[in-house]
Each structure stands twice: as structure tokens, then as C-alpha cells.
Amino acid sequence: MEKIHKPLDFILAFKGAFVASIIALLLFGPIMGLVLSGYDYQAELQRPLIAAVVVFVGRFLFSLLFQFAQHEPRLQWMLPRKTASVWVEGEQVESKQSVRLFSAMTAITVLTLTGQFWLSVAGGVVLYLLLSRLGKRKHQVMVALVVILGLLMPFFATKFWLTVLIAALIYVLLGLGLNIVVGFAGLLDLGFVAFYAVGAYGYGLGHEYLGLSFWAALPLGALMAACFGAILGFPVLRMHGDYLAIVTLGFGEIIRLVLNNWTEFTHGPNGVSAIPPPTLFGLEFSRIPKQGGTPFHEFFGISYDSSFRYIFIYLILFIIVSLMIAVVTRLRNMPIGRAWEALREDEIACRSLGINHVTVKLSAFSMGAMVGGLAGVFFAAYQGFINPSSFTFFESALILAIVVLGGLGSTVGVIIAAFILTILPETLRYLATELPKAIDSMSDYLPSFLHNTLSTLSDGLGDIGSYRVLIFGVCMVLMMIWRPRGLLPIQRRAYHLDKPGDAK
Amino acid sequence: MTTPLPLLSVSSLMMQFGGILALNDVSFGVAPNSITALIGPNGAGKTTVFNCITGFYRATNGVITLYGREKDTNIGQIIGEKLSVVDFIQPKILLRKLYYKMFGGSHLAARSGVARTFQNIRLFKDMTSLENLLVAQHTQVNRNLLSGLFKTPSFNRAEQLALENAYHWLSVCGLADDANRLAGELPYGHQRRLEIARAMCTKPTLICLDEPAAGLNPNETEALSVLIHTLKNDYHVTVLLIEHDMGLVMSISDHVVVLDHGEVIAMGSPDSVKNDPAVISAYLGIEEEAANS
Amino acid sequence: MDSFIIGQQLVNGITLGAIYGLIAVGYTMVYGIIGMINFAHGDIYMVSAYLGAIFLAVITFFGIDSVVLALIITLLFTIVFTALYGWSVERIAYRPLRGSTRLAPLISAIGMSLILQNYVQLSQGARNQGFPALVEGSVRVGDGAQFFQVTYLQMIIVVTAFVSMGILTYVIHKTSLGRACRATQQDPMMAEVLGINTDRIISIVFVLGAIMAAVAGILVSLNYGSFDFYIGFITGIKAFTAAVLGGIGSLPGAILGGLILGMSESLFSGFVNTDYKDVFAFGLLIVVLIFKPSGLLGKPEIEKV
Known part of the structure; x- marks a missing residue:
């Protein structure tokens, strides 16, 4: 033709x-x-x-x-496309050249954080080759690789990048939580930060008043957030979708205002400080024990390093995030996950099938809240200090941006988006401090106009932080215009009967 | 009303939307294991009756009772009645009403054994046909969160059973080849049948089909009438349907109820309805001439 | 309880309520016509406060000394430019999304709200901005130590708000444009068939909402004398609360809801606690939505099956 x-x-x-x-x-x-x-x-x-x-x-x-x-x-x-591209498992086996290249490039970028250039290139090449050779078992091998890489990461990364990674993982957790609510169940929750705050303050105040340890606060904080989700959710989940959005927004603000104004209990804007980091079976990661245990370095007779503490938090967080990813992936193929997605597609049809839409929504809502609470506990433990200004509406919008840019409902997308949205600004800030030095050192070889342009550009990078919100906003609008159903195609599981039964 | 104990009885049903009286004093019964057709011109209130029976609308007045396998269900009650002043001196009734206000709803109608399809097909379009049927079995499968997360044997067994049931209904409705296709991508006729299969997966005693033959070609309509007979004869469900295709209605129904302007103008066997002067003048006149010519 | 203190709180509340009502109109009209919460509306109001201050500064620079003239010119310019903002927001963030998923316009509206806030913050700086006190003086009711006062400004605010609402109500109910708006609200598809350009009508609704927000922006700046890039958020939610309280989709409902919210908030902060007045307003929103989602004057929604 x-x-x-x-x-x-x-x-x-x-x-x-x-x-x-x-x-x-x-x-x-x-x-x-x-x-x-x-x-x-x-x-x-x-x-x-x-x-x-x-x-x-x-x-x-x-x-x-x-x-x-x-x-x-x-x-x-x-071109913009309003409908989702959905395909059923088994229709497409081979990974595309572009997917392989993209994965390899991502691996190289992530590995560069360790500061070992050749290692990262080698990692990328290995990944590319693996992807093109593996065929069917590709999925498992990839997952194993990522897990091993994630577990080894803190031992190579510098302390700065370690803190960035911890922040990124907290956002992954938040994104996973909100993704259950918005992506799976289709309920727009604009006050997700409330549950994050409940988790963080649950640990902070729990430690202050009840002497809760991190390990006790982790399940309790999650449980408390889930209860908050259920209490809020039960009356409001009957509402029309848009009303739900504004009510959750109001709820998020109520929590923040209460934390801000109830000074006798929460210390108001001064926040809660001296929140202890987690311990390993009573071993502390500080130079001098503060919680009455033995410091980790004394117990093992090694010299003290302040990054031990971050490595430990990172490792726990990594394990929790991996577990959470596994749970979310399982949920999608469980009755409750199917009901969530069905509810997002058509609530009336769901009701005609005997599904109680309120309780199903409630389960999604409190499950998401629980994950948010977990993230909050980690946030408090990692920062050691919390105050209400960390839990503004902007934070909710940022988490929503992660879920939206990841493509509503896509777990992989959420993880990638969380990493990009947290690591990218840090990378740019890092470059903004490092680049001028590099440019100056090259000033002898470069023509002066080029040198000037480069300097201006690197100066501009430093300001990028203040444009962050603007960029998020633009991305959210563009994403909704261009691909409202996400960048990655949605994959649905195909079911087959184990034994050839009455179905032909 | 030919049998002393109907499966479903609708009595003095009245429905008001704002100032419009959509249904006025509608009463009829549906005999167990029969095929009853609800017919009438457009706007006669047929779908409104359906929505009341399946618990989507709260009737302004009247009682709908389903005489189920284990117990009888008052549809109006389980979707949450309005509170009235006298309730406050009858704590038992008040508590019951509050309970249903909080936890009741149309899903309870479905659980009591009423399944339905919709005039404008309402499938979960971005899910596969099988998933549509699995969702329909939500109340029957193992919903325990932990057993699902750890894939316990009982969970796997329940899932396997649900899958077998789903495949069974797909093959009954002639959709076995579409099992792992997206519901939204199926041809129109298949979507209609998938909706019936989905409704049947809820193990209903009464299935309400809202214009199942709309948009089908003659062959598909023929297949549909066979399917409806199968549902009645092999699976012993009672069928209540709204249909405009008079050929289909007259050939499969045991009992016909004619609605016009929100009122029942005739009911009885297809033949008696066909010859009822009120029906002919209101609605069937044209049909008759067409049949005679 | 001192009836004069109550009187004073009520006067303050009515002033506040009139402003909420003006902003609530924007929410209620947009919701009525496309069934969507325009999350960026509060930020349109914020932009209008900035525009007002900027135009006033420019006018003062050109040496117009008459307060009345300066205010009228400022108001006119602010209305025109805010209307342009309202139009652009619809054109960029909502029109391309017609027929998309249910969540899409909500999310893009939040994106737009973030954009507007950050854009104003970057252009004008994060600090508080001031607005000169142009209208002074007040009327005292009562005598000696027991009195409450109504400032001239409060009178102007209430009168302006009611006049604007009156004009808007006239436009919606008596002109052919208003008829087209109401037709589109009832049934957009049918209106389109009858030759109404629904896209244009939706644009006009956004513009009308923005104009009301512009009036509110100027009045608020005059009354409180300071604003920042963040005011749109809290005021926006409260105005939305007012819209829901009065019955979303209903114009008189918006002003009624605004007055009720303004007065109850004012009484609450006067007699219970000032710190928790926002909590009170949001709590009220949740309670209204649970028990009477159709509001005071709204029509109950019938679910289409």
C-alpha cells in the first residue's frame, strides 16, 4: 500500500x-x-x-x-491515547530490543551510584545479554538479580547516596500503598499523607510516652494507620468518587492541623525529636548506646562507622519493600485484588454480583493506609525527628504523582517513578555542585564561550530544586493528556485448567 | 400466580422520581422454575421494576419478596429502609433498619439469589472473560487474606473449583475459546452471553435478563432462546426477562406480564396476552398485523 | 453570652461567608456542567489576588489618586486577566481529557493547581504580599463599652458579593447564553445536537467562575491586607465545602452555603477555638457529605443503572 x-x-x-x-x-x-x-x-x-x-x-x-x-x-x-493497552499473558514472550536496552541503561545508571564505573558498565552488559538469552525464566532471574543487587548496594554506595536510596525506598513504599487505593481500586485519595503521619507520629509519640521500640512500632504503626483508614473509610466510601477525593483531602489536613495545634501532646510545630533508629536484637548503631544496649561496633569489635546505622535501616527497608512488592503482586491474583479491579471498572456490575462495594473499598483503603503507616515508621526512624511540616498536602500530591507517572495500577511503574522522582532531583543537585569543579578544571582546553555556557547551565541545575513542584504539576497534566492509563502496557494473567476437564 | 407459592412476589410496587410516577401499583408473581417475560412499550417502567427487584432502587411503596431456598427475603428491607418516627419507640425495628442502612445494599439482593444482566452491557472490559466470571464467584471463594498470600491448599482448592466452574459456564454459553480474551474485545453477541454466564456464576435462584436479545442477529437470538431453556431445564433457575423481540417472548415464556405507563395492563399465558384487547390496543396491535400478513 | 460579641462574630462571619460564596459559585457551576471538581479553582482565586495587587501598584504608579477610580480600574483589569487564566486552565488541563477515564480530569486538575502555586511562587517570591488598606472607617452599633462595629469595607464586600451574584443569576436565568448553559448542564449530548457549542459553553462557565473568584480575590485582599501563594488551597477547600453545603450545582445554594459556613466558622473561632477553625470547616464538610450529600438546596442524585 x-x-x-x-x-x-x-x-x-x-x-x-x-x-x-x-x-x-x-x-x-x-x-x-x-x-x-x-x-x-x-x-x-x-x-x-x-x-x-x-x-x-x-x-x-x-x-x-x-x-x-x-x-x-x-x-x-x-499521539495521545485515552484507552489502556492491555494484553493477556502469553501473547507476547520475547522482550523487545528497546526494553532490553532500557533495562541495561537503568542498571548502569543505578550501579553508577556505587562510584564504580566499570562495574556498572559490566553489570549493564551482563543484564542485556541475560535478557536476550533467558527466554521464559527471564522473570525469575531478573527478580533474583535485582534482589541481590539491592542487598549488596549499601556496602558500595557512599553515605550520601545511601540516604537518598533510603528516601527513595520510603517513597516506593508510599507509592505501593497509594497504588492499591488509586491504581487498583480506583479511589482517588488526596489525603494519603495522613496515614504516613499516623505511622510516623505513632512511632515518635509511642517512643516518647510509652517507650515503644522500632520493632514494636513497626506493626503497631501499620495497624494504627489501617484503623484510621477504616474509620475514615467506612462512612465516606459510599460517596461519589469526586467527593471522596475532597473528603480525603480534608481528612489529611485535619490530621496535620491537629498535630500542629495540639501542642501539649504533639509539641506542635516543634515536632518530636530524638526518635531512636532501629536496633539489631538490642545492638545499637550509635557510637554511645542511648537505648541501654550494646553498640554494634563494640559487640563485633570493629571500629565505629556512622553509616552502619543507615546501612541497617536500608537493609530492613529493602526487605520490607521487597515483601510488600511480593504481597501486592499476589493480591492482584487473589479474589480481593480481582474485586478491587472489578470495582474500578464498574461498581454497579459488582453490586449486582453480590460484592459489597463498601467493604471491598474499605479493604483497599485500609490496606493502602497500612502500607503508608509502615512508611511513616521508617521515615521517623530514619530522620530521628518529625514535625507536621513533613505531612502537607504537597506530600500527598507528590505520592500521587509517583502513582500517576508510574501508570495507575502498575507496580513496576510505581517503583521506577518513585526512584526517578526522588533520585533525579538529588542527582541534579549533586551534579550542580560537582560540575562547576569539573568545568573549571577544563577551562584551559575549552574555548571561553563554551566554558561560559557550560557554567551557566550548571548553575541553572542548582535551581532545579525550586522548579520541582512545577515540573511535577506539568508531568501530571501531560501524563493525563497523553497516557491517562499509564506508560507501560497492563498485563493480565491468563488462567488455564490444570487437568483438561469439561471445558474444551 | 398460577402456583400457590411463587418464587418472587411483587405487590403494590410504586416508584416516584421527583414528580414523575414511574410505577403505580404494580403487582405480579413469578412461579419457580418458569420463564416470565416482562413486556411493554418503551418507558413503561420495565427496567425500573428490574432495578427495584435487584435492589438498585428503593421503591417508594410496595413489597418485593423473594421466597428463597433457605429463607425469604424482603428486598426493600435489605437495601436499607427510610427511618420513620415510630421506629424510635420500637428499638428492635430501629436496630434492624440501622444495620441494613450501614451494611445493606443491592449486593444483599444478589446474595439472596437474584442475579441480573444489564440493558447496556456492564462487563469489566479490561479484564479477561475468565476473570469476569471469577469476580462473580467472589462470595463463594476463599477470601481469607493470609491463606491467599501463602497459597494454602484450601485456597488453591477453592481457586481451582472457581476456575472449573467458570470454564463450565463459558462452555455452556459457548465462549470456551474466549476464556483468556479481554471482555471488552469480544464481539457484541459474545459479550451478551458472557454477561449471562457471569450472572449464573453467582449461583442464583432467579436471573433477571434485561433485553438479552437486543442487537443480536436471528441466529444468535435462536441460540439465546436455547440457552435460556437450558438455564431453566438443566440448572433449574427461574428466568425473568425484559424483551422487545416478541417472537422470542412468545416462544419461550410460560407467563407474560404487560406493563404500560407504570401499570400492569395484562398478564397470563403468552396466548391469552396476545389476544387481550388492552394489550393489542396499547402495544401488540402492530405486531399482530405483521404476524398475519 | 454577650450578644454584642455574637453580633460582631456574625458580622465577620457574613463577610467571610459572602467571599466563600463567590468562590463556591465557580465550583458549583463547573461541577454542574461537567460533573467534576475543579481543584485549580482555589488557585485561580489566589492568582487573582496577586493580579489585583499588581494592577493596583501599576495604577498608583500612573498617578491615579482617587480610591474609587483606582479600585474600579483594578477590579476590571483583574477580572479580565483572571478570566483569561480560567479559560486557559480549562483549555490546557480539561478540554483534552473529555471522554477519558474518570480519574484523569481530577488528577490533571491537581497538577494544574500545583503548577499555578509554584509558578506564582517562583515569579513573585515565597514571601507574604501586602495590599494597602484603601477603605477605612466603620459604623458602631451599641454604646460605650458594649458595641460591635461594621466596617465600611465589610458593607462593600457584602454588597459587591450580592450584586455580583445577582448579575450572575440574571445571566444564567434570563439570557440565551444562560439558557445554553442550563441546557448543557441537563444533557450535553442533546445540547450539542441542538447546535449548542458545548465546548464553548464549558469555557464560558470556567470564565464566569474565574470572574467571581477575581471579585473575591480583590475583596479578600482589601479586607485582610495580605496574601501569599498558598491561600488558594485552604480557601478553595472551604469554598467547596460551602458549595456542597448549599447543594452542588445550585447557585443560590452556593451563597447560602457560604454564609452558613462563614458564620458558623466565625462563631466557632470566637467562642470555641481559633486554632481549630479549619478542622471545624473540614469536619463540617465530611459530616454534610455523609448525611446529606445533596446539600440544602441541591437535587438528590438518581443513580443510573
């Missing part, structure tokens, strides 16, 4: 871009161009102009790209 090549309509693209840039100029003009100072203002008119030019160029190029992509089969993936 002959392909029809429609000429690109430059006029149309130009018109669209022109209108968009005029609107952008009007929108950005006052807010970006006139900065309030007192009752007066300072004109910074170049800023809206630059923004409008960016909008013009961006809109123009996008318009051309989309016109082109519409008639080019290989570029179809660029």
Missing part, C-alpha cells in the same frame, strides 16, 4: 503558535513581568517575553511534530 504523504501545514502551525504566544504573553505578563515589592512593583519584562518566545517555538514545533506523526506509523506512539 502506498503511503500518503500530506505536506506539513506550516501556516496552521504558525497560526496556532502565534495565538498561543499572545495568550502566554497576556498570562505571564503581569505575574512574571511585574514583581511586587511592598505596595510597589519592579518591572522584569524580559521574563514574560522569554516565556512567550518559548511557548511560540514549543507550540510551533509540537504542531509540526504531531502533523507528521499522524501520518507516520512509526511515530504513532507519540
Whole structure:
């Protein structure tokens, strides 16, 4: 069949871009161009102009790209798609070249954190080869590799990256929890941070008033969060979906406001401090024992290292996260998981089948809350200090962004998104401090204009942290326009009868 | 009403939406192990009757009773009645009403043995056919969280049974080849049959089919009528259906109830209904001429 | 209890309630027409407060001394630009999502809300901004030590709010544009068939909501004299509470809900506890949604099976 090549309509693209840039100029003009100072203002008119030019160029190029992509089969993936791409297990066995390459690149990037360049390249190559050779057992081997790699990681990583990894794993946990609620059961929970706070304060205050240890707080915090989820959920889960969103949002704020204002009990904005890190059968990871045990390094007769503590937290967290991933994967193929997904697809049909939609939703809600509570306990133990400002609506939005960008309902997606959203800003900040040094050391060999450009760029990287929220917001909107059902295709399990029975 | 003890009795059902009276004093009975058809022109209130029977709507007035295998169920009661002033001096009734207000709902109607299909197919489109049927067996499988997580033998057995049951119903409905296909991707006729299979997986005593033949071609309609007979004869369920295809209605029904403007205008055997002047004038006149020509 | 203190709290409450009502209109209209909570609406209101302060500063710079003239010009400019923001938000974050999944518009609305907050924060700085006290003076009711006062500003706020609501009600109920809006609300598909450009109507609804939010933004700045990039969030939820309380989808309901919420919040902070007044408002939201989700003046929803 002959392909029809429609000429690109430059006029149309130009018109669209022109209108968009005029609107952008009007929108950005006052807010970006006139900065309030007192009752007066300072004109910074170049800023809206630059923004409008960016909008013009961006809109123009996008318009051309989309016109082109519409008639080019290989570029179809660029176009927005509202429906999910779902496929049933067994239809597609071979992993694609791109998937293999992507996994290898990811492995290299992750391994670079250890600071051993050649090791990371070797790891990537091995992974690529394994993926292309393994065929059917690929899945198990991959999982085993990731687990081994994750367990070995802390012994290579620097202390800085170790703390970043711990933060990332806490977000993975939060993402997994919220994914049960939003991704599986389709309930938009905008107050997820409340359960995170319940877990964190459960440990912090539990330690202060009742002397709870980390190991006691871990199950109790999770249980308490689950109870909170159930108590909130029972009355509100009958509501219309949008109402649920706003009620959970209100609930999250109520928890934060109470933590902030009930100063006699929670110390208000000052928060709870001196929360002890976990111990290993009573062995402490501090230089001087604070909880009345023996320090780890004395017991084993090795010299003290402050990163022991982080390595230990990391390892527990890693194990819990792995368990949680296993649990979530099992849940999907259990009656309750199937009911969650069915409920997301069609609540009325579910009710006609005798499924009590309130209790099924409640189970998803409290299960998610429980995972959030777990994450909270870890957060308190790792930081040693908590206050209400860690539990604002923004935190809920960030967790939601992780779930959304991971593709609602996809466990792998959530893990990747959590890592990207927490490690990327840190990486950029790290680069922002390291790059100028590297650029300066090269200044003798580089032409001066190139040197200047590079310096400006690396300076800009340092500011990226303040653009974080903006970038999340943009990603959420774009994701909903482009792929509301997630980037990764959804895989469904195929069921077969063990013995050839009455079904032919 | 031919048998002394019906399976389902609807008496003085009234339904009001705002100022509109959708149903007025509708009473009829469904005999056990029979096929009853509910017919009437568009807007006569047939689907509203269905929604009341399956517990989706709370009737303004009237009683619907299902005389089930083990016990009788008052559908209006289990979906949560409105509280009235006198309830506050009758603590027992008050407690019962509060209980059903908190935990009741249309799912209890389904659990008491009423299954249904929908006029606009409501399948779980992004799930496979088998998964649709597994979800329907939710109340029968092992739902214990821990036994599921650890894959205990009893859990595996229950899952295996559910799977066998699902495959069984797929083959009864002629969908065995579609087991692991996404429900949303099936051809229209298959989707209709999958919905029936899904309803049957809940082990109902009464199955309510809302326009099962809508959009089917003559061959598919023929297959459907065979299937409905199979349900009645081999699986001993009672069938209540809404249908516009008069050929189908007249050939398979034991009993026909005719609704018009929210009121029952006739009921009886297909032949007696066919010759009822009220029905002919309201609705069947055109059908008759077409049949005679 | 001192009736004058109650009187004072009620006056403050009515002022606050009128503002909630103005913002609630935006939620209620959008919800009525596309059945979706416009999470970014609170931030539109926040943007309008900034726009108001900026335009006032510019006008002062051009040497317009008359307070009335300055305020009217500021109000007009703010309305126009805020309306543009409302239109753009709909165009970017909602229109491309028609016919998508149920969660998609909610999530993109939250994204939009984050974008607006961070954009204003980055452009204008995170610090509190001030708005000059342009209207001073008050009327005292009572004598000697026992009195409560109604400031001229509070009167202006209540009158402006009611006049704006009146104009809006007129537009919705008496003009052909309003008829098209109501038709789209009842049945978008049918309205489309009858030749109504529903996309345009939805845009107009967003614009009308933004205009009301702009009026509220200016009034709040005048009354409290300071604002920051975060005000849209809390006020937004409260205005939504007001909309739900009055019955979502109903215009008089929005103003009624706003007044009830404003007064009860004011009484609560006056007689019970100021720190927990937000908790009270959110608690009220939860209670209303559980026991009377259709609100005071809303129509009960019939589930379509």
C-alpha cells in the first residue's frame, strides 16, 4: 500500500503558535513581568517575553511534530491515547530490543551510584545479554538479580547516596500503598499523607510516652494507620468518587492541623525529636548506646562507622519493600485484588454480583493506609525527628504523582517513578555542585564561550530544586493528556485448567 | 400466580422520581422454575421494576419478596429502609433498619439469589472473560487474606473449583475459546452471553435478563432462546426477562406480564396476552398485523 | 453570652461567608456542567489576588489618586486577566481529557493547581504580599463599652458579593447564553445536537467562575491586607465545602452555603477555638457529605443503572 504523504501545514502551525504566544504573553505578563515589592512593583519584562518566545517555538514545533506523526506509523506512539493497552499473558514472550536496552541503561545508571564505573558498565552488559538469552525464566532471574543487587548496594554506595536510596525506598513504599487505593481500586485519595503521619507520629509519640521500640512500632504503626483508614473509610466510601477525593483531602489536613495545634501532646510545630533508629536484637548503631544496649561496633569489635546505622535501616527497608512488592503482586491474583479491579471498572456490575462495594473499598483503603503507616515508621526512624511540616498536602500530591507517572495500577511503574522522582532531583543537585569543579578544571582546553555556557547551565541545575513542584504539576497534566492509563502496557494473567476437564 | 407459592412476589410496587410516577401499583408473581417475560412499550417502567427487584432502587411503596431456598427475603428491607418516627419507640425495628442502612445494599439482593444482566452491557472490559466470571464467584471463594498470600491448599482448592466452574459456564454459553480474551474485545453477541454466564456464576435462584436479545442477529437470538431453556431445564433457575423481540417472548415464556405507563395492563399465558384487547390496543396491535400478513 | 460579641462574630462571619460564596459559585457551576471538581479553582482565586495587587501598584504608579477610580480600574483589569487564566486552565488541563477515564480530569486538575502555586511562587517570591488598606472607617452599633462595629469595607464586600451574584443569576436565568448553559448542564449530548457549542459553553462557565473568584480575590485582599501563594488551597477547600453545603450545582445554594459556613466558622473561632477553625470547616464538610450529600438546596442524585 502506498503511503500518503500530506505536506506539513506550516501556516496552521504558525497560526496556532502565534495565538498561543499572545495568550502566554497576556498570562505571564503581569505575574512574571511585574514583581511586587511592598505596595510597589519592579518591572522584569524580559521574563514574560522569554516565556512567550518559548511557548511560540514549543507550540510551533509540537504542531509540526504531531502533523507528521499522524501520518507516520512509526511515530504513532507519540499521539495521545485515552484507552489502556492491555494484553493477556502469553501473547507476547520475547522482550523487545528497546526494553532490553532500557533495562541495561537503568542498571548502569543505578550501579553508577556505587562510584564504580566499570562495574556498572559490566553489570549493564551482563543484564542485556541475560535478557536476550533467558527466554521464559527471564522473570525469575531478573527478580533474583535485582534482589541481590539491592542487598549488596549499601556496602558500595557512599553515605550520601545511601540516604537518598533510603528516601527513595520510603517513597516506593508510599507509592505501593497509594497504588492499591488509586491504581487498583480506583479511589482517588488526596489525603494519603495522613496515614504516613499516623505511622510516623505513632512511632515518635509511642517512643516518647510509652517507650515503644522500632520493632514494636513497626506493626503497631501499620495497624494504627489501617484503623484510621477504616474509620475514615467506612462512612465516606459510599460517596461519589469526586467527593471522596475532597473528603480525603480534608481528612489529611485535619490530621496535620491537629498535630500542629495540639501542642501539649504533639509539641506542635516543634515536632518530636530524638526518635531512636532501629536496633539489631538490642545492638545499637550509635557510637554511645542511648537505648541501654550494646553498640554494634563494640559487640563485633570493629571500629565505629556512622553509616552502619543507615546501612541497617536500608537493609530492613529493602526487605520490607521487597515483601510488600511480593504481597501486592499476589493480591492482584487473589479474589480481593480481582474485586478491587472489578470495582474500578464498574461498581454497579459488582453490586449486582453480590460484592459489597463498601467493604471491598474499605479493604483497599485500609490496606493502602497500612502500607503508608509502615512508611511513616521508617521515615521517623530514619530522620530521628518529625514535625507536621513533613505531612502537607504537597506530600500527598507528590505520592500521587509517583502513582500517576508510574501508570495507575502498575507496580513496576510505581517503583521506577518513585526512584526517578526522588533520585533525579538529588542527582541534579549533586551534579550542580560537582560540575562547576569539573568545568573549571577544563577551562584551559575549552574555548571561553563554551566554558561560559557550560557554567551557566550548571548553575541553572542548582535551581532545579525550586522548579520541582512545577515540573511535577506539568508531568501530571501531560501524563493525563497523553497516557491517562499509564506508560507501560497492563498485563493480565491468563488462567488455564490444570487437568483438561469439561471445558474444551 | 398460577402456583400457590411463587418464587418472587411483587405487590403494590410504586416508584416516584421527583414528580414523575414511574410505577403505580404494580403487582405480579413469578412461579419457580418458569420463564416470565416482562413486556411493554418503551418507558413503561420495565427496567425500573428490574432495578427495584435487584435492589438498585428503593421503591417508594410496595413489597418485593423473594421466597428463597433457605429463607425469604424482603428486598426493600435489605437495601436499607427510610427511618420513620415510630421506629424510635420500637428499638428492635430501629436496630434492624440501622444495620441494613450501614451494611445493606443491592449486593444483599444478589446474595439472596437474584442475579441480573444489564440493558447496556456492564462487563469489566479490561479484564479477561475468565476473570469476569471469577469476580462473580467472589462470595463463594476463599477470601481469607493470609491463606491467599501463602497459597494454602484450601485456597488453591477453592481457586481451582472457581476456575472449573467458570470454564463450565463459558462452555455452556459457548465462549470456551474466549476464556483468556479481554471482555471488552469480544464481539457484541459474545459479550451478551458472557454477561449471562457471569450472572449464573453467582449461583442464583432467579436471573433477571434485561433485553438479552437486543442487537443480536436471528441466529444468535435462536441460540439465546436455547440457552435460556437450558438455564431453566438443566440448572433449574427461574428466568425473568425484559424483551422487545416478541417472537422470542412468545416462544419461550410460560407467563407474560404487560406493563404500560407504570401499570400492569395484562398478564397470563403468552396466548391469552396476545389476544387481550388492552394489550393489542396499547402495544401488540402492530405486531399482530405483521404476524398475519 | 454577650450578644454584642455574637453580633460582631456574625458580622465577620457574613463577610467571610459572602467571599466563600463567590468562590463556591465557580465550583458549583463547573461541577454542574461537567460533573467534576475543579481543584485549580482555589488557585485561580489566589492568582487573582496577586493580579489585583499588581494592577493596583501599576495604577498608583500612573498617578491615579482617587480610591474609587483606582479600585474600579483594578477590579476590571483583574477580572479580565483572571478570566483569561480560567479559560486557559480549562483549555490546557480539561478540554483534552473529555471522554477519558474518570480519574484523569481530577488528577490533571491537581497538577494544574500545583503548577499555578509554584509558578506564582517562583515569579513573585515565597514571601507574604501586602495590599494597602484603601477603605477605612466603620459604623458602631451599641454604646460605650458594649458595641460591635461594621466596617465600611465589610458593607462593600457584602454588597459587591450580592450584586455580583445577582448579575450572575440574571445571566444564567434570563439570557440565551444562560439558557445554553442550563441546557448543557441537563444533557450535553442533546445540547450539542441542538447546535449548542458545548465546548464553548464549558469555557464560558470556567470564565464566569474565574470572574467571581477575581471579585473575591480583590475583596479578600482589601479586607485582610495580605496574601501569599498558598491561600488558594485552604480557601478553595472551604469554598467547596460551602458549595456542597448549599447543594452542588445550585447557585443560590452556593451563597447560602457560604454564609452558613462563614458564620458558623466565625462563631466557632470566637467562642470555641481559633486554632481549630479549619478542622471545624473540614469536619463540617465530611459530616454534610455523609448525611446529606445533596446539600440544602441541591437535587438528590438518581443513580443510573
